[in-house]
Each structure stands twice: as structure tokens, then as C-alpha cells.
Amino acid sequence: MSGLAVSNLHKRFGDLVALDGVSLGVEPGAMVGFLGPNGAGKSTTMRSIMRLIGLDQGTISWNGAPIDESTRRRFGYMPQERGVYERMRLHEQIAYFGRLAGLDESEASTRAQRLLERVGLDGRRDDEVQELSTGNKQRVQLCVALVHDPVLLILDEPFAGLDPLAVDTLREIIVEQTERGTAVVFSSHQLDLVQDLCRHVTIIDHGRTIADGDVDDIRAGSQRRHLRVEWADPSPTTDAWQPMVDDASPSATNGQPIVVSDGTLRRTTQAVLDADADPAVLMSSASRAGRVASFRFEPPSLDDAFTELLRR
Amino acid sequence: MTATDPHTRTDSAPPAVTSAPTTAPTPDSATRRSGAWRLIARREIVTRGRSKAYRVTTVVLAILSLGAVVAAAAFSGDDDDGPTRATIGVVDLDDATTSSLGENAPESWEIEVVELTSDEVDDAVQNGDVDVAVVRTDDGDGPIEVVWEEEPRFLLDGIVVDALVSVERDARVAELGLDADVVAQLDAPIDASVRFVDPPDDSDTARSVIAALTIFVMFFAVQMYGSQIAMVVIEEKAGRIVEILLSLVRPSSLLAGKIVGIGVLAALHVIIIAAGLAAALAVSGFRDVPLSAYASLPLLFVVFMLAFAMFGSFFALVGSLVSRQEDAQQAILPATVPIFIGYALSFQALSAPDSTLAQISAVVPITSPFSLPVVTAQGEASTWLIALALALLAVTAFLVVSLAARVYEFTLLRTGTRIPLTEALRLLVRPPA
Numbered sequence: 001m002s003g004l005a006v007s008n009l010h011k012r013f014g015d016l017v018a019l020d021g022v023s024l025g026v027e028p029g030a031m032v033g034f035l036g037p038n039g040a041g042k043s044t045t046m047r048s049i050m051r052l053i054g055l056d057q058g059t060i061s062w063n064g065a066p067i068d069e070s071t072r073r074r075f076g077y078m079p080q081e082r083g084v085y086e087r088m089r090l091h092e093q094i095a096y097f098g099r100l101a102g103l104d105e106s107e108a109s110t111r112a113q114r115l116l117e118r119v120g121l122d123g124r125r126d127d128e129v130q131e132l133s134t135g136n137k138q139r140v141q142l143c144v145a146l147v148h149d150p151v152l153l154i155l156d157e158p159f160a161g162l163d164p165l166a167v168d169t170l171r172e173i174i175v176e177q178t179e180r181g182t183a184v185v186f187s188s189h190q191l192d193l194v195q196d197l198c199r200h201v202t203i204i205d206h207g208r209t210i211a212d213g214d215v216d217d218i219r220a221g222s223q224r225r226h227l228r229v230e231w232a233d234p235s236p237t238t239d240a241w242q243p244m245v246d247d248a249s250p251s252a253t254n255g256q257p258i259v260v261s262d263g264t265l266r267r268t269t270q271a272v273l274d275a276d277a278d279p280a281v282l283m284s285s286a287s288r289a290g291r292v293a294s295f296r297f298e299p300p301s302l303d304d305a306f307t308e309l310l311r312r
Numbered sequence: 313m314t315a316t317d318p319h320t321r322t323d324s325a326p327p328a329v330t331s332a333p334t335t336a337p338t339p340d341s342a343t344r345r346s347g348a349w350r351l352i353a354r355r356e357i358v359t360r361g362r363s364k365a366y367r368v369t370t371v372v373l374a375i376l377s378l379g380a381v382v383a384a385a386a387f388s389g390d391d392d393d394g395p396t397r398a399t400i401g402v403v404d405l406d407d408a409t410t411s412s413l414g415e416n417a418p419e420s421w422e423i424e425v426v427e428l429t430s431d432e433v434d435d436a437v438q439n440g441d442v443d444v445a446v447v448r449t450d451d452g453d454g455p456i457e458v459v460w461e462e463e464p465r466f467l468l469d470g471i472v473v474d475a476l477v478s479v480e481r482d483a484r485v486a487e488l489g490l491d492a493d494v495v496a497q498l499d500a501p502i503d504a505s506v507r508f509v510d511p512p513d514d515s516d517t518a519r520s521v522i523a524a525l526t527i528f529v530m531f532f533a534v535q536m537y538g539s540q541i542a543m544v545v546i547e548e549k550a551g552r553i554v555e556i557l558l559s560l561v562r563p564s565s566l567l568a569g570k571i572v573g574i575g576v577l578a579a580l581h582v583i584i585i586a587a588g589l590a591a592a593l594a595v596s597g598f599r600d601v602p603l604s605a606y607a608s609l610p611l612l613f614v615v616f617m618l619a620f621a622m623f624g625s626f627f628a629l630v631g632s633l634v635s636r637q638e639d640a641q642q643a644i645l646p647a648t649v650p651i652f653i654g655y656a657l658s659f660q661a662l663s664a665p666d667s668t669l670a671q672i673s674a675v676v677p678i679t680s681p682f683s684l685p686v687v688t689a690q691g692e693a694s695t696w697l698i699a700l701a702l703a704l705l706a707v708t709a710f711l712v713v714s715l716a717a718r719v720y721e722f723t724l725l726r727t728g729t730r731i732p733l734t735e736a737l738r739l740l741v742r743p744p745a
Contacts, residue, residue, distance in 0.1 A: 047555065047725075050555070050559045051559070052555055052558055052559065052725050053725060072559055073559075073560055075559065077555065077556055077559050078556075079552040079555040079556065080552070081552060082551040082552055082553070083551060083552045083553055083555065083556055084551070084553065085359070085547075085551070085553060086551070087359065087363075088355075088359055092358075092359075096351070096355055097556065097560070099351050100348060100351055100352075100557070100560040100561055101560050144556065145556075
């Protein structure tokens with residue numbers, strides 16, 4: 001296959017099982033969110049793709065061939081936290097890593113300059129990295145990963161600690177890369193952030209891949225549905241609502257009606273129902289209870305879907 | 313990566329069907345492989361050399377070296393080969409005595425005789441216009457009086473007395489009508505020679521100065537710049553920069569680049585000191601500085617380079633064992649111990665360069681960087697001793713560098729708690745999977 005194929009990775013550190021069957025794939029021009037809670041094995045997987053650690057078992061290939069030194073040099077890598085020289089100037093630093101990746105001097109310099117312009121830091125090209133804010137440091141790190149125009153981009157928690165605006169800029173740049181044909185894998189433990197950033201995700205837990213596919217499919221695969229109804233008036237009570245839920249979803253053993261109070265009036269109700277609940281029935285029940293201001297019936301968020309996967 | 317590299321996958325893979333996007337660079341691997349360490353070295357030289365700390369140290373060393381040259385030149389003024397000068401004032405003296413005062417002095421003296429009046433004598437002596445005055449009292453009729461300010465000037469008083477005595481003696485010989493032969497016999501030189509048990513020798517002083525300074529230079533350069541290697545390794549490890557670096561270059565290139573880069577900066581400082589020292593010796597009044605004393609300076613440089621590779625790679629090794637800047641001081645301690653041992657033993661070589669201990673420590677690789685230049689500067693190192701010491705040092709440096717490169721590869725990517733040195737060395741025997 002073309003692109004990156006990671007299959008069935010296993011790795012132990014002494015007694016600690018770090019990877020216990022991780023698989024992952026990304027095609028050129030695609031972006032995959034690599035998700036999982038802290039300690040799930042995301043960084044270990046990424047470091048093994050960069051051949052920074054050896055494996056006990058499993059295969060990693062690029063375009064069907066094992067990754068050798070020259071292939072690896074065409075990957076761009078951004079480790080979690082820092083990963084740049086604090087006391088080196090921006091342009092100099094980016095060009096330096098470009099040189100290490102095999103660019104000649106003028107090309108490295110040109111690309112560094114172009115990247116600095118792209119991330120909006122060209123005005124600070126001769127500042128030292130230590131003078132930058134967290135978000136700007138992250139941009140420099142990304143430039144370092146991008147300077148040699150990699151075929152594969154491995155980004156370990158690129159969005160951690162960034163404000164929404166910085167997340168947006170970073171995403172834009174990453175998307176641009178995919179449009180040029182770069183395969184991108186980025187990890188995150190903030191699942192809710194990711195569901196808006198990319199369509200394809202691979203979720204791992206305890207060193208094992210537990211879900212892989214389109215974000216919507218993974219959410220839709222959940223056995224729950226989230227229901228949220230808001231009435232304009234009058235306010236229905238829990239007592240009136242519960243039979244309705246039971247009605248709509250006879251097998252709703254997991255139905256957990258939650259009532260949000262607004263002063264003494266109860267205007268809004270949320271419930272988690274089984275996936276087979278019929279939204280049409282619920283909607284008509286809700287209408288009978290009062291004038292409906294809004295009605296939502298949808299699969300759980302990626303975060304909730306993930307929690308559910310873990311419980312299964 | 314070598315074939316024994318732990319990361320190398322052995323699974324049989326289908327033939328490479330590489331189809332890189334057209335935008336990807338196609339770097340020339342051959343060029344880079346040989347050049348990665350150079351890029352790394354250059355970065356160290358540029359960024360570190362630009363730092364305020366390095367520039368200040370360079371300026372201070374240059375000033376100290378220049379100062380040493382200036383001081384040596386100034387000091388040599390007293391020791392010059394030029395004549396010693398003295399001025400003698402005379403009052404109412406006859407011509408014979410006056411000319412005797414001017415001409416009786418040894419060749420190394422240049423004596424000026426000035427005529428004074430009796431009124432001027434005290435002031436002239438007091439002011440230093442004359443060093444001494446010789447006065448015929450009572451307007452030329454009385455006895456001779458020699459006038460000093462406070463006390464007679466060393467050697468000059470002998471010259472004055474000799475001059476007076478010889479004139480008086482000639483007069484008496486003539487008065488007595490003595491036979492010339494008799495006088496000649498009286499004046500015949502006595503048969504005696506002079507011998508010094510421990511004659512002062514400028515070359516000894518020069519040798520000691522050079523020897524003491526080589527110890528200082530070696531210690532300063534190895535200790536200071538060696539620990540900088542450890543610091544930069546820790547910095548890269550703590551900042552995870554090493555992960556990016558190792559995805560682009562080999563650990564051995566990284567190590568070589570660091571040692572060469574920081575080594576060049578250190579070497580510049582060693583050259584400044586050594587050049588200053590050599591220049592100071594050249595302009596100083598030291599006569600007969602032996603060639604072997606100068607020869608120890610280039611030797612110092614060669615020894616320094618080998619020692620720096622050896623100690624520097626050990627510093628890199630211990631630096632790679634920790635992941636946090638806070639652990640740096642504790643981490644580099646094991647690397648400083650051999651340096652301190654070598655430093656301490658070199659003082660023994662300074663005081664007794666021909667002793668067995670000094671000779672041994674000049675050969676043993678750990679101590680030889682400090683003792684060999686000292687023993688050589690003192691003129692107590694035979695050619696074979698220098699050759700043997702250099703050969704052993706070169707071999708040891710090579711071994712330590714390759715050993716460090718191997719351990720480095722295993723420890724560099726291990727984060728978390730500090731890795732004990734013994735465990736790191738065990739990795740050599742049993743590499744991790």
C-alpha cells in the first residue's frame with residue numbers, strides 16, 4: 001500500500017507493556033488523528049515510526065517497504081513539548097535542521113524564510129526561540145518538522161497547550177500540507193478537540209488499537225444516543241418525561257434522564273438512550289409535553305464514544 | 313546505522329516501491345553522511361562562539377596574554393645587556409684621579425664624571441644628580457672625602473675606592489722609586505678560580521613557568537569545555553531535541569560534531585594562551601630558553617586535542633545518562649574525577665619531573681595529558697617517553713570515543729530517572745533488543 005502502514009506493534013519496557021498490538025495507517029495526502037488517553041502508547045508508537053526505539057514485534061513500512069535511514073530523513077517529526085534549541089535564532093534553527101535533513105545551504109535558508117513567513121514569524125527571524133510565547137514556539141517546531149518538505153509528518157500532541165486561535169492556525173498549515181500530498185499523523189489526548197479537526201481517527205488504549213475509521217462512523221457506532229430537549233413553556237417535570245423516554249426506547253436500560261433546573265422551572269431535559277430509540281416517537285412525546293424550543297438526538301461525542309469503547 | 317543496529321527490522325520486506333511526492337527533496341545521502349558531524353560542529357561553534365560568555369572569556373584571555381607579553385618586556389628592561397650607568401661628581405680633584413674614576417670601572421659600567429663646586433655637593437647627592445661625590449676638601453688641599461646620600465651604592469663604592477687607591481698607589485710607587493719588575497710581581501694576578509654549587513640559570517625559571525602554565529591550560533580547557541559538552545547533551549536530551557536530531561543523523565555523528573565543535577572553541581583559547589606564553593618568553597630577559605621548553609607548547613596542543621576527545625566523549629556519555637538540567641551537576645561528577653587525579657599528579661611532575669611517579673604519570677593515558685607537557689617542559693622527557701605517551705593517549709582516546717558512541721546510542725533516548733553509569737556500561741555487553 002502507499003503511505004504509512006503500522007501493523008501490530010508490541011513493545012515492553014521491562015515489566016511495562018507499552019505497546020500491545022497498535023496498528024495505524026495513513027495515505028499520502030490524508031490526515032489521521034491518533035488518539036488515546038495519557039499513557040496509551042501514542043508517543044511510543046510515534047517514536048517507533050521515527051525508528052527512535054526498537055520494537056519487540058510488528059512492522060512499520062512506507063510505501064510497502066521497511067523504513068530505512070534515507071526514508072526516515074524524509075519524514076518530519078515534532079516531538080511532544082519543546083524539541084527546539086531555546087537559545088538559537090529562529091531562521092538559523094529552522095535552516096539548521098533543513099541542512100541536517102540534507103538540504104543545501106541556500107535551499108535550507110530559503111525554505112526557512114518561506115516557512116517563517118507562512119507562520120507569521122518572519123518579523124522575528126533573528127530572535128532567539130526562548131523569547132517566544134508557547135504558541136509561537138509550537139509554530140517554530142512545526143517549521144522545523146516541515147523545512148525539508150516531508151512526505152510524512154508525525155506530530156506528537158501539536159495542539160496541547162494552545163489557545164483556539166493558535167489551534168486554528170496550526171490546523172490550517174497542516175491541512176495545507178495534506179493538500180500538497182503529505183501524509184499526516186498527529187496525536188492528541190483531547191478527543192473533543194480532534195473531532196472537529198480531522199475526519200479519520202485511530203484510537204488506542206493500553207497500547208492497543210481499539211477503533212479506527214471516520215469520526216462520524218465511530219460516533220455512530222456507539223450504542224447510545226444523546227437526547228436533549230428544550231421547551232419554551234410550560235415546563236414538564238421529570239415525572240412526566242420519564243415514561244416518555246421509556247415509551248420511545250423500551251430497551252433503554254441505560255436511559256439516564258438528567259434534569260437541568262433553571263430556578264424552579266424545569267425547561268430542559270437530557271437523556272442518554274439506547275441507539276435503537278426512535279427519534280420520531282421522542283419528538284412527538286416531547287411536543288405533547290409542551291412547546292418544543294429545540295430538539296437534539298445524536299450520537300455521543302467522540303470522547304463519550306471512546307469512554308464507551310473502553311467499558312465494552 | 314549499522315547492520316547490528318537494534319532498530320533494524322529483519323522482516324523480509326517487498327522490494328521498495330518508492331513513489332515520493334514530487335515536492336520532496338532528494339538529498340544526496342553520500343554528501344550528508346560525511347557532512348552531518350560538520351554541520352553539528354559548525355552549529356556549536358557559531359551559536360556558542362557567539363555567546364557572551366565565550367566572547368568575554370576570549371577577550372579576557374587575550375588581555376591576559378598580551379599583559380604577560382608586556383610585563384615580560386618591561387621586566388626584561390632591568391635585566392638588559394646594556395651598561396650600568398652611574399654619575400660621579402668631583403670637586404677640586406686632580407686630573408689623574410678624575411680620569412681614574414671615569415676609566416677604572418669594569419666594561420659593563422658607563423660612568424660620567426661631572427665637576428661640582430663644594431657648595432653644590434650636598435644638593436647634587438641629595439637630588440640624585442650624582443650617585444656619589446668625591447671631594448678634595450679645603451679647596452684642594454685637604455684629604456679626600458667620598459659623599460653618599462644615605463649609604464654606599466652596591467658595587468659603585470668598590471669602583472670609587474679602587475680608583476682612588478690605584479691613583480694613590482701609583483703615586484707611592486713613583487715616590488718610593490720601586491723597580492717596575494717588583495711592581496709587576498706585586499700586581500701579578502693570584503691563581504684562584506670561582507665555582508658555584510648551584511649557579512642561577514634562567515632556563516630553569518623559564519621551564520618552570522611553562523610547565524606550570526601547561527597544567528593550568530590543560531585543566532582549564534578540559535574541565536571547562538568538557539563540562540560544556542555534557543551540558544549541551546543534557547540540554548538536547550531534556551528538550552527532546554535529540555529525538556529530532558536522531559531521526560536525521562547517527563548518534564556517532566552527533567557525538568563527533570559536539571566534540572569537534574566545542575573542541576575548536578576550546579582550542580582557540582588554548583592557542584591564545586600558548587601564543588601569549590611563547591611571545592612573553594621570547595621578549596623576556598630569559599637568556600638561553602632551551603628549545604625543548606618551546607617544543608612543549610606544540611606538544612601541549614597535540615596532547616590537548618587527544619585529551620579533549622577522550623575526556624570530552626566521557627563527558628558526553630555521562631551527560632546522556634540524565635534527562636533533566638537539574639541532574640547535570642551530579643551527572644558530570646564521574647567525568648571530573650580522572651581530570652582531578654591527573655591535575656593533582658601533575659604538581660608532583662612539576663616539583664620533581666625526573667621522579668618515577670612523574671615519569672609514570674607522564675605515560676599513563678589518564679594522567680599523561682597533565683604530566684607529559686610538564687615533564688617535557690622541564691626537559692626530563694626522553695623522546696621515547698613522549699612517543700609512548702602520545703601513542704597510548706591516542707589509542708585510549710580512540711577507545712573511549714568509540715565506547716562513548718556506543719553507550720550514547722542506547723542512553724540518549726532513554727528519558728526519566730538518571731541511568732546509573734554501571735548500567736550504561738552493561739549495555740555495551742548486552743545491548744537492548
